[in-house]
Each structure stands twice: as C-alpha cells, then as structure tokens.
Amino acid sequence: MATMPILPNMPALDLIKSFKLKTKQQELLIRVSILCLVYILAFITRLFSVLRYESMIHEFDPYFNYRTTLYLTQNGFYDFWNWFDYESWYPLGRIVGGTLYPGLMVTAALIYRILHFLRFAVHIREVCVLTAPFFASNTTLVAYFFGKEIWDTGAGLVAAILIAICPGYISRSVAGSYDNEGVAIFALLFTFYLFVKAVNTGSLAWSLASAFGYFYMVSAWGGYVFIINLIPLYVLVLLITGRYSMRLYVAYNCMYVLGMLLAMQIRFVGFQHVQSGEHMAAMGVFFLLQVFYFLDWVKHMLSDTKLFQAFLRITVTCAVAVGAIALGLGMLSGYISPWTGRFYSLLDPTYAKDHIPIIASVSEHQPTAWSSFMFDFHILLFLFPAGLYFCFKRLSDATIFIVMYGLTSMYFAGVMVRLILVATPAVCLVSAIAVSATVKNLTVLLRSKNKGVQTGSTKGSSSSKASSKALLDQSQPFQKNGAIALLFGAFYLLSKYATHCTWVTSEAYSSPSIVLAARGAHGSRVIFDDYREAYFWLRQNTPPDAKVMSWWDYGYQITAMGNRTVIVDNNTWNNTHIATVGRAMSSYEDEAIEIMRSLDVDYVLVVFGGVTGYSSDDINKFLWMVRIGGGVFPVIKEPDYLVNGEYRVDKGAAPKMLNCLMYKLCYYRFGEMLTEYGKPPGYDRARGVEIGNKDIKLEHLEEAFTTSNWIVRIYKVKPPNNRW
C-alpha cells in the first residue's frame, strides 16, 4: 500500500511476490474458507422445507416450544418461569416453568432480542424456524475443533463436513423443527469438546467452560443424563487403564461440582441431580476420584510398598463399603429415587413394551431397524469401525473418549430410533478420523514417491515416511496406481454420501407434517392443509374457554394453533389422564358421554384419513388408545376390539369396535361418501376396506366441523336434554 510502483517492471514483481502467501497462510486461508462454506452448507441444506412449503413450525412438540417462546418474548422471563398453563391438561393444568427445559426458548428469545436490538425487525416465528439450522451450523464448527483436538485439523475439517449433511442429525434440525434437540446436539458436542480439552490440558478454565457447556445442555434437553453418565464412565475407564492424571482430576472435579450446582438451577432438574438414581454414577466417580487422589498422596508419602498395599486394601474396602451402604440406605429411605421407566427402557429395550405402553406407543421410541441406520448414516456405518481401528492404533485420552462415546451412543441408537441423533456426532467424528487418516496416508504415499525421485525432504513423520519407503521398495508400479484408485474410491464414496444426504433431506426429512402434499392425477402437487383449517376454525369459531378432547398427539397443536384448552397433550406426564381419554374414545357413546361430561369436554377432535388415504390417523392409532386406556381401566379389554387377534374395521370387525366412540366419530356419515371409482360407498382408502357400520347415529354429539378433505373432524358435545 505504502509504495506505489514508479518503475514499471521491478515493483510489480515485488508486489506479486509480497501477495504470494506462505504455505502456512495458504493453509489457514483454505481452512477458513472451507469452514465458512461448511457453515453455510449446513444452514442451507436444512432449508428444503422452507422452500417447498413455507417458513413454518413442524410436527408436534415444536408447537409447544413455539408457544412458550412466544409467551416468553411477550411476557418476559419472570412470567415465563412462573407460568401456570390453564390451557392444557384440563382440569389439572400444567406448571410450565417447572416442567420444561427452557434452554431452547431462552436461546430463541435471546436471538430475537439481539436481532431487534440491531434493528432487524424479524418475527419471532422466523427466529424459531431458523434456530435449529443455525445451531447445526455452529455444531459443524464445534465438530471441527473437536476433530482437531482428538486427531488433527484434517480430521476436524472432514468431521465438520460429514456432520453438516449427516441425515441422522438433519432429521431433527431442519428449518422449522424447533425442538430441544436442535440446540441440544450443539450443547452436547460442545460440552464433550470442552471436557476433552480440559482433560488434555488440565486447565481449570477449560473445565469451567465445560461446566457451563453442561449447564446449557441441562437447560436444553433431558438427554443431559447421557453426559452425566458418559463422563464418569470415561473417567472410570481412564482410572482402570492406568491413565489417571492430575489433568483428569482437575477437569472432572471442577466440571462435576460446578456443573452440578449449575444444573440444579434448572427447576425441572433441581434436586434430582443429587437424588435420583440416574445421577448417582457421577457422584460415585467423584468420590472415587478423591479416594484415588488420597491414595496417590499416601503412596507418595509412604515409601514402603508393602505397607501401602495393606493400606490400599483397607481403604478400598472401606470406601466401597461406605459407598454401598450409603447407596443402599439412600434407596431404602427413598432419598435416592430409583431409575425412571424411560431409563430402564434404554437399558432393557423390552421393558417399555411390557410395562409402559405410553412410551412404547410413540413411534420414535421404537427399536431401530437396520434400514434406518443405513438411511441415516450411509457410508459412515462402514467408516465407523475403520475409524475405531485408527483410534485404537493411536490411543490417547481424547481418542478413548471418542471411542467410548461412539460405542455407547451406538448402543442407545440401536435401542431407540430417536437416539440415532445422539450417536451421529460420534459416528461423524470417528468416521472423519478414518477418512482423514486414509486419505492422508494415501497422499503421503503419492507425494513421498514423487519427492523420492527428487530428493526426499518431506515434512511427514519419520515413521510414515519409513513405512512408505519400505512399501515403495517392495512394489513401486502398483503402489501409485493403487493409491490413486483408492483415493478415487474414497472420493466416489464421499460423493455418494453427499448425494444420499441431500436426497434424504429433501425427500424424507423436510415435510412439516402439518401440511401434507401429494401428487395429483396429472402430476400436479396437491396440498392438504386440513390440520390448520381445523385448528383455525377452532380458534375463530368456538368460545374462548372451550375444552377440546383429542388423542394426546394433537394436544400441542390445538393449544398452539387453535388456542383452545385441551384435556391431554404431548407432554405425557399423567398417564391416568391419557388413559381416561383413551377409555372415552374406546367406550360406547353413552358411556363416553359420562366421561366427557366429567371432564367438561365441549368439542371432540378426531383425525381421519379414510377419504385421502392418510395412514397415520386415529383409527390406526386406536389400538394404543385401547391399550393405554386398558392399562388403567380394566373395563377396556383389547381382545374386545379384535377378531381372532386381527384388527379390522370392515363388516367382520368386532361389535365393540363398530360401535365405540372413535369408530363412530371417524366414520359418521362416511357411509354416504363415494371415495373412489368402482368402489362401494364408504370405502376407506387408508385401510382399503369398505367400512362395517354405515348407519351411524350420534346421540350426544353433533358434527361441528369437518375439513375439506375430512382429515380432521370436530364434534360438539350437546348439552344435556331438558328433563321436562
């Protein structure tokens, strides 16, 4: 800048030379630009749903999160924290501030505030819709740093790229999927990264940071239990493998104590953190570390090994005994609560099926099929073991951590479909190590050969150089070709991965499930916007204090979009209440009306796919209502609704099935409808049968609204007849 060229020739050359970057600068530039591109890619690949449909909140739980965020931005944090919600779980209500993880809402509200402070007049809905992609972008950065920490920058970059488009993660972080997991995966990986960094450096600052990361995770998602069990397990493994160090001691103690204190500030967690069975492992390991440190100190003081051995035996026995007695006493006195059903069902996949139908009924709680592993991980599924191999080859504190994280989370991913999400970062990191190490080895091979021809002055590690030279000597002609072929193979696989991810994102994970789209007869796109039609009708044309009874799946949507009170919703905290609704739905009308009157129900909402062929409707969910209802009220018996163990709705269906409330409400006046050419009237397209009861009369309810494609039907409960 300072010297402008006066002489035409020389300074120009100089200028070019001065602009020519050093290798290190070049590397930095490339690295930063790759990271920037990955950051942007991770964001935009999640925008399919916004482009296809609109900027809207998806599915079920996000609607609750959206509603609470709206409340938070409108009424402030204090009101939000003390919010008692009368609109759900009528007549019980719900203490919202004490029964949710506020991290997501607070994050979105904070982003909203900052944007408004900077005078970006965005709507809170846009912020909520884009929160998940934004945090996914941040996750790629964390993955880069994590990869750098456990392996090298190359692995970090590959990890960032892999996680940016991995379908397992995208499934929960597309635009509009405004759920806890959206920020929680970022928080999870960030906490792990900070902890590994703390263990590697032994620095109090990093472990403090990891405690705060943990706090954020606790505030965001119930999955924090995974962290608070994995880290102690990791510490324990390090202890057993003789990798105990001061660094570990500092990192774990600081992280645990501070993290615990911080976590207890979240009302939903509170004293559970020191009292419940799920958190006991962390505490046990904390005490164990103290004993270890004490022993270490004693060993240092005592020079006599025999004396120390005896002392060791006594202390260990005492410590274990005291610990066991304390645990036993705590359990017996009820001070330490036992494990919850959800935790059990993680350890024993068959537990929920036998004991808690409400957990088993949720589709995302099903055990994972192999196909969905393939669907969500693609080539990572094969790269993962390879990465494990590389990790074991170069064991360090950090690689032990990632191996443990990978293996445990893979187990959990096998137990529950939704936990694939937790495994995704680990799988990406381990696979990134495999990709990076392989590609690096191959390129080193290629380059060292070229350099060998010149005069070997590579910067690579001496061992790899030596090994490559040794290989070089053995079979020179094949090696170069082989390496090139392998490199091309790797790039082919990776490009396949990229296309697969994009395809999965656009086809499978970008549907809002509120708006349904289908192809019409002429290939045109048909939109079924029935859900919103019904919810908006409820919002506008029913009394503001009307109570709506529906199956719990639609509870959050009715309160958020319909702005009406519901009996049960997706926060399935009260099984009896849900069972009562299940019982009403599976009883005869005159029995059901008693239940509905006792619950003050004004409207009943059912979802019915018989006209459009929409298969996830209430008739297909009905057996779960029977099961959950029957679990609490033994009058409801599942065999009453089945014929020879078969669930059917046609003429051969069980009489109780044909006359229960749910059947009547779904098929009321459906017998007059002709849904398909060449089929009799009352032909149910979702199940492909002609319905068995076409002459349905309703006595205590009347049709209040049916959407244009019949997907949602709303009935009004008639007031009782006059006695005179």
Place this chain on the structure above:
Amino acid sequence: MKQPRPMKTFVLQEQGPIELTHATISYFFPKVEASVKTHSSTPMEAPIRATEFLRFTLLSLLFFVCRSSPSHDLLISNAERRIDLTSHIVKVYLTLKVENAGSTPTSEILLAFPPTQVDHLATVEALVTKGKRKKTTLARLDVTPTELPDAPNGTKYFTIYLTNPLNSGESTTLEVLYLFTHSLEPFPAEIGQSESQLVYYRDSALILSPYHIKQQTTFLKTPSTKVESFTRVEPTNRAGTEMKYGPYEDRHPYTFSPILIHFENNSPFPVVEELVREVEISHWGNLQVTEQYTLVHGGARHKGVFSRVDYQSRPNMNGVSSLRYLLARLPPRVHSVYYRDEIGNISSSHLRTDSRKSELEIEPRYPLFGGWKATFVIGYGLPLQDFLFESSDDRRYLNFTFGCPLLDTVVDKLTVKVVLPEGSKDPSAVVPFTVEQHLETKYSYLDVVGRTVVVMEKKNLVPVHNSHFQVYYTFKPIFMLAEPLMLASAFFLFFVACVAYLHIDLSIRK
C-alpha cells in the same frame, strides 16, 4: 411417515331425489294497534290504511309536522326513491325535484334521516343535473352533516350546498345516493345449514323530509321473488322482484310511515370488523402494502350441525348464504402477493393480473357461515413510481386508494397507516372525507430514529370510499444511503477486527 396417497377424482355420492323441505315458515308478528299521534295543531290527514301486518316501531313517534323549519319556503314537487336490497349494502337512489316557493334565494337543501338510520349511513352523495334536455351533465355537490337545534325526535340532517343559489320560483333536480350498512336484520337470527337466509328491512314508505312533498314514490328491489311479508301502505304494488310504494300526494314535512319487509337474501354478508392497511414507502422503488383483516359473516348466525357431506354434495341447497370466496381488486403491476394468517400460509388463493388491474381471489380456510370469523393478512408489493409523485413545491406525495380492496364488503373500522421513509419530515394527509389522524413512529429494519407513520382512522366504510388520498412529505435522498452505509461499515469493522486478531498476540505467557 407415509404420505397420503395421490388423490384420485373426488366423487361425492348423489343421494336419490332430494326432498325440498324448505317449509315456508310464517312468522308471527305482534299486532300493534295503530296509534296515530299528532304533536302539532295541524291535523294528520295521512290516509294510512295500515294492513294487519303493519307494525309501528318507535319511529312512529315521528309523525308530526315541524313548523319552525328554517327553510319551509322550499318544497319538493316530485320525489322518487329507489332502494336496492339485493346485497347487504342497501343502496338508495333519491331523485328530488326541489322548488323554491319562498321569496329569498337559497342554496342549502336539507336531507333528513331518522336517528336509527344515521348510525348505519355510510355515505351520502348528491349530484345535480346541469344543462338542458340533451346536454345534461352531472355535477357533484358538497354534502355535510348538519345539526339543527330544534330537530324533532333526534332527526339528523345533511345539508346539500348548491353551486348556484336557487332563486325564488326556480326548481332544480337533485340526484342523491346514500348507502346503509348493517340495515338488513336476519330473521330468524339463526339458521341451519340447509336453510336460506331471510332478512328484515325497515324503512318508511314516505320520505322523511323537512319539506312538503307534493308527490313521491318508492321502489324497492329485492334479490329474489321470495318475499315473506311486507307492510302495505296503499297504494302498494308488488311485481316480481320489485315493490312500489306510492305514489303518495301532498305529504307534510316529517311524515313517517314505517314499513317492514321480510324477504330472502342469500348473498353472503362479508363484514370486515377491522382492517389495518399499512403502506410502507421505500425510496428504493417499492411500496409494500400489508392488510390485516378481521372478517365476519354478518348474516344469520349458523346454528347446529355443519355437515361436510351435505355441503360438498349439494352445494345449491346447503350453505347457500355461506361465504366461499372473496375477490380483492388490487392495483396493476402488483408483485409478491401473499395471503396468510397467524398460523401460516393459506394456499387457496388465485391471482389474475392484466395491464389495468390485478384480481386476487381468496378463499378463507373454511367456508364462512353466519357469525363465523376469519382473520387473515394480505400483503403485496407495488412499483413506487405508480404511486409516488413530486409536487410543485418540492415535496413528495403518495397517491393511494383509501378503502378496502375487497369487493362488496363493509368495513366497520379502517385504519390506514402510511409508513414514510426514515428521515422524512412534515407529513400531511389529504383525504376526501373526514378521518381521525395522528402520527406514530415505527422501527423497521436498520432504523435508528424510526419512521414517521401517518395514521388515519375511519368507521363504517363501503366500496364507494375507495377513492384516492394523498400524503405529502419532504425527504432528502441522502437518507437513502444511511442504511447501506451502516451495513458496509459494520462489515468493514468486522474484517478489521479479524485482521487485527490475526496479527495481535494476546497471550500473557511468552
């Protein structure tokens, strides 16, 4: 999650022969003894032959003659009134032949309205025919509401100001048009899905006027031939969709003869309870309009069941008065139109554009039955050069339509907000009718001091109010650059910070 199967042709079953069970219900009318009261010394001579359907309302108290009228020297030699009841906006065309029987020239002519009608009166326009026989042109006259101190029974007045005073003995012909909203009362007030909508219309067979009327006739036009009942004030004739009251001769001032017509009106009654139009001016070339509607069907309330089967399979007999779609007429060259509500986009809308106008056909999420509500937002962008002009005194002005773009709709309350660009000064609005005005400040993207918003409010609007208004303001073009410069400097600072971070070593330990 399985996607729904592609829709094949959607056929609804036709059910055998349909029985037309629309019973003609005869409603019971309380029979009130006709009590004719005269408040003045002049005896009532009105030969009212009240039929048995005649019902006197409170308005019957208006039967008297006011002597102290200031312009009793005027008289109306011939009056013809045509009342159009086909839609839910009642249109009244009044032709008056006014004669000055006094000695002094006058240029003010009074129109009288009973107080119950004035509340529903949306607009009054008066035209005068000029020129002779063949070359007649119509000229608009000023009309203003007037308060008179001795108005009998709360009668409200409007004064028409003639351009040329009416000399003694001269006569002139006035065309008066006025519109009533919310004047059709559904009876029965609640109807089922398959019933048709019947309404009451209340008026007087005789024109309420402070002047003596020599001869008058009233014609009423109903939307269909189905008229349940009507008051007879002889001579009364009914033929097809038209009813004729009169001619009546020589009626005194303030003569009133209430009539009640009960007829079928199956047109939907779209009423926008509240409409907020926000017009945001950007000097970068765009005019962004956002309209927030609270729409209600103002007809007979829906009662009982809504059956989708019946509604889909027999649309001619079910929900005939339901509001299925609305048509909005937008300016030409409209772009980026959206139609949404609180919970998201509404996919059922169609936009048709040509060089002169754009038509947006919108369907609410669900058909609106009587009493059902829907709120929604329509937004669109327009090219700025079509609406923003420079006035002679170096000011700029926006020229835009005031009313609601939906056709045939009554707006109970309209708020127009014109958001001027940041940095504009001295706003002033010119509106062809009286509105309430005030200023607000709005913060939009990257605003520091906020934008001035001119807010105008008006109640009870009809499509006639879709006339243009102007907002004048001064604006220096340099303010346009403020926001780009702010962004550019923010980015610049960011890069400087990055460079500084890379070059400065902040570590404590060396």
